[in-house]
Amino acid sequence: MIEISGLRKTYRSRKRAVVAVDGVDLSVGEGEVYGVLGQSGAGKSTLLRCVNMLERPDEGTVTVDGRDLTKLRRGDLRIARQGIGMIHQHFALLSSRTVAGNVAFALEVTGTPRAERRTRVAELLELVGLGERADAYPAQLSGGQKQRVGIARALAARPKVLLSDEATSALDPETTESILRLLLDLNKRLGLTVLLITHEMTVVKRICTSAAVMRDGRFVESGTITDLLKRPGSELARDLFPLGLRDTGGTPETAAVGDGVAADKDGRSVAGDKDGRSVAGGGDGRSAASDRTGETIVDITVSGADADEPIIADLARQFGVDVRILGGSVETLATTRAGRWRLALPGTRDDNAAALDYLRKRGVTA
Amino acid sequence: MTWSEVFELLEVGLQETAWMVLVSTLLTLVGGLLVGVLLVLTDKGGLLPLRPLNAVLGLIVNVGRSLPFIILLVAVIPFTRAIVGTTIGTDAAIVPLTIGAIPFFARIVESALREVPADVVAAATAMGATRTQIVGKVLLRESLPGLVAGLTITVIALVGYSAMAGVVGGGGLGDLAIRYGYQRFETDMMIATVVALIVFVQLVQMVGDLLVRRLSHR
Numbered sequence: 001m002i003e004i005s006g007l008r009k010t011y012r013s014r015k016r017a018v019v020a021v022d023g024v025d026l027s028v029g030e031g032e033v034y035g036v037l038g039q040s041g042a043g044k045s046t047l048l049r050c051v052n053m054l055e056r057p058d059e060g061t062v063t064v065d066g067r068d069l070t071k072l073r074r075g076d077l078r079i080a081r082q083g084i085g086m087i088h089q090h091f092a093l094l095s096s097r098t099v100a101g102n103v104a105f106a107l108e109v110t111g112t113p114r115a116e117r118r119t120r121v122a123e124l125l126e127l128v129g130l131g132e133r134a135d136a137y138p139a140q141l142s143g144g145q146k147q148r149v150g151i152a153r154a155l156a157a158r159p160k161v162l163l164s165d166e167a168t169s170a171l172d173p174e175t176t177e178s179i180l181r182l183l184l185d186l187n188k189r190l191g192l193t194v195l196l197i198t199h200e201m202t203v204v205k206r207i208c209t210s211a212a213v214m215r216d217g218r219f220v221e222s223g224t225i226t227d228l229l230k231r232p233g234s235e236l237a238r239d240l241f242p243l244g245l246r247d248t249g250g251t252p253e254t255a256a257v258g259d260g261v262a263a264d265k266d267g268r269s270v271a272g273d274k275d276g277r278s279v280a281g282g283g284d285g286r287s288a289a290s291d292r293t294g295e296t297i298v299d300i301t302v303s304g305a306d307a308d309e310p311i312i313a314d315l316a317r318q319f320g321v322d323v324r325i326l327g328g329s330v331e332t333l334a335t336t337r338a339g340r341w342r343l344a345l346p347g348t349r350d351d352n353a354a355a356l357d358y359l360r361k362r363g364v365t366a
Numbered sequence: 367m368t369w370s371e372v373f374e375l376l377e378v379g380l381q382e383t384a385w386m387v388l389v390s391t392l393l394t395l396v397g398g399l400l401v402g403v404l405l406v407l408t409d410k411g412g413l414l415p416l417r418p419l420n421a422v423l424g425l426i427v428n429v430g431r432s433l434p435f436i437i438l439l440v441a442v443i444p445f446t447r448a449i450v451g452t453t454i455g456t457d458a459a460i461v462p463l464t465i466g467a468i469p470f471f472a473r474i475v476e477s478a479l480r481e482v483p484a485d486v487v488a489a490a491t492a493m494g495a496t497r498t499q500i501v502g503k504v505l506l507r508e509s510l511p512g513l514v515a516g517l518t519i520t521v522i523a524l525v526g527y528s529a530m531a532g533v534v535g536g537g538g539l540g541d542l543a544i545r546y547g548y549q550r551f552e553t554d555m556m557i558a559t560v561v562a563l564i565v566f567v568q569l570v571q572m573v574g575d576l577l578v579r580r581l582s583h584r
């Protein structure tokens with residue numbers, strides 16, 4: 001749905017030039033939710049603004065729904081933009097219009113007749129849960145409510161693509177959660193393709209099917225969440241699953257992962273997680289093992305239905321080993337449910353060959 | 367001079383002042399909005415960047431702003447005669463008043479429009495709005511309270527200018543104050559015109575403030 005290749009954007013001032021986006025390739029399939037993470041100044045907003053040509057890229061192409069936007073003339077670009085909704089970090093609402101008026105604006109732009117506008121606005125405000133505040137002005141709303149108006153407005157013209165720049169960064173965790181649930185719901189019901197920017201790992205965990213990490217204008221890591229989990233040394237996987245290690249009893253995380261042997265297991269089909277979301281190929285696992293004095297440290301990553309199984313308890317029971325859990329977490333992701341732990345098994349790697357073998361068989365590799 | 371004579375003169379003076387201010391305000395509104403909007407649109411990074419036009423407009427406005435009104439009044443006399451056919455009377459005064467107020471109001475319009483946050487304009491652009499829609503429904507509509515406040519200031523400045531126009535035969539309250547109060551030492555007349563001017567300005571300011579409060583939803 002969104003294809004970006006070789007995108008480059010440089011901001012020039014008299015003194016210096018800032019390369020904000022430095023050769024980004026990106027592909028977001030229809031119905032995907034793609035998250036871009038990165039630190040402040042990494043070029044995330046610039047990238048997003050290049051997708052609907054709010055910023056003209058210096059190089060590269062941006063194709064949305066089969067049209068190369070960099071080559072469109074002004075009039076055609078306007079029409080193309082009407083099919084791309086955008087949520088702005090600072091809401092960007094019209095202060096002189098009511099909530100309903102703000103949503104109606106997007107429909108006035110597309111030339112929707114007045115009567116139809118009214119019903120559509122009511123429908124959208126219902127959708128974002130603001131039906132009662134239709135006549136309020138933005139100044140009378142809370143941040144979360146303003147963001148909902150922004151979402152309703154972005155969806156008014158029935159776009160196929162939604163761009164979101166830090167839609168939840170100004171909000172508290174509960175409001176964030178309700179907005180994420182709304183986005184996820186829209187994505188599922190309308191098949192909306194979403195390209196979102198965030199600096200919150202929670203957002204990626206909750207709704208993204210794919211993600212990328214941006215640094216200094218480049219993607220340093222990208223892929224589907226399931227692929228990222230399988231990738232050894234993936235920073236994103238590590239951040240998605242903080243092992244929560246303290247100084248006590250833990251070897252440096254990077255060492256364990258680096259020393260580790262990683263392999264993929266065949267994807268196992270999973271019917272659905274507890275959210276009732278259907279998952280294509282889950283059950284991927286990854287682990288890393290390393291020897292330490294008298295102990296074998298194992299990192300295991302389990303996703304899909306396995307995450308809910310008592311793997312560690314089974315391990316202890318079957319092999320009679322005193323498994324120590326050094327750290328770990330279980331998370332519900334948008335596409336799957338997954339857990340990641342670091343375990344300490346007594347003895348050397350050879351002593352634990354059978355146990356490691358067992359883990360591998362259970363959908364975890366060591 | 368009796369009080370009834372004073373009031374009679376005052377009534378005529380007020381009417382003349384009101385007329386001059388009203389007509390020149392309407393003309394200034396149109397001219398100032400046009401120039402102000404163009405200044406914003408044609409600026410670099412604007413919706414219609416046209417550096418030469420922007421530079422020329424900016425220059426004209428600056429020249430207009432830097433001339434003291436009393437000088438402008440005299441300087442445009444040939445132009446006034448060409449348009450109105452005379453250089454005396456309220457209609458003739460309207461020409462320099464308008465020429466003096468347009469640059470003043472244009473700058474106010476420009477700064478009011480610049481107050482509209484860039485991301486609001488970007489949001490409208492991202493929705494696929496035309497430039498006309500952005501100017502009308504975003505820039506002008508969003509800055510309406512600021513524009514009304516600016517217009518109030520302009521009207522009050524015009525009341526002041528119109529008094530000066532009275533000096534060169536424009537009529538109105540200023541004319542009365544000069545002819546009777548200053549030249550003939552009619553203190554009653556002087557006091558009456560001063561009070562009338564104060565009341566007039568107060569009224570304009572009150573109406574302006576009320577409108578701004580009604581329009582503003584920030």
Ligand SMILES: Nc1ncnc2c1ncn2[C@@H]1O[C@H](COP(=O)(O)OP(=O)(O)OP(=O)(O)O)[C@@H](O)[C@H]1O
Binds near residue numbers: 018
């Ligand atoms: N209009 C501009 N003019 C000049 N430089 C700019 C402009 N916009 C962005 N930049 C620069 O480009 C770089 C990337 O900015 P961008 O806004 O894309 O970062 P970001 O990843 O969105 O950061 P944040 O998380 O803080 O929003 C920064 O170094 C910034 O200073």
Ligand SMILES: [Mg+2]
Binds near residue numbers: 044045046
């Ligand atoms: Mg940003």
